[in-house]
Amino acid sequence: MSLPDNQADPAFLRQLRLMAMVEASTLVALLFVAVPLKHLADWPLGVRAIGPIHGLAFLGYIWMLFQGAGAGLFRQRRAWPLVVSAFIPFAGFMTAHRLSHQIGAASPLESNGR
Structure with missing residues (x-):
């Protein structure tokens, strides 16, 4: 899965990571909690x-x-795998994890706790 380019703004990447986690959480809740409760x-x-x-x-x-x-902030062709991950349960969590690494690479001072 491709992630944004290294020159992407760390603040934007943090917001994108948060949105990826929220989207993944709601997808999992919908598919694995709400829909089974509806049908079962x-x-x-x-x-x-x-x-x-x-x-x-x-x-x-x-x-x-x-x-x-x-x-x-990143190329459009790199955005498409991120879009596809929104349709796959738990893939958003992988995206958020990879964005965490990207944030650390974009802002090395913040990743060291300074």
Whole structure:
């Protein structure tokens, strides 16, 4: 999975990492908690509650990706694997982990606790 270029702004990468984690968390909650409860326990309230939250998280994550690509923080072709990861359960957590490493490379002073 390709990540943003090394010259990407560390503050933007931290925000993108947070959005990746939120989007991944809501996707996992929707697919592995709310949908099974709807079908197995006849309790559709979970999908009605988590569905729109996940939708907003997904749109926010995609918006940030295209904002970053549009601002030249990373190339558009590198954004597509990040978009695809939003559709795969748990892939957003891998993206967030890799962004953590990218943040450390972009700001070595902050990664040392200074």
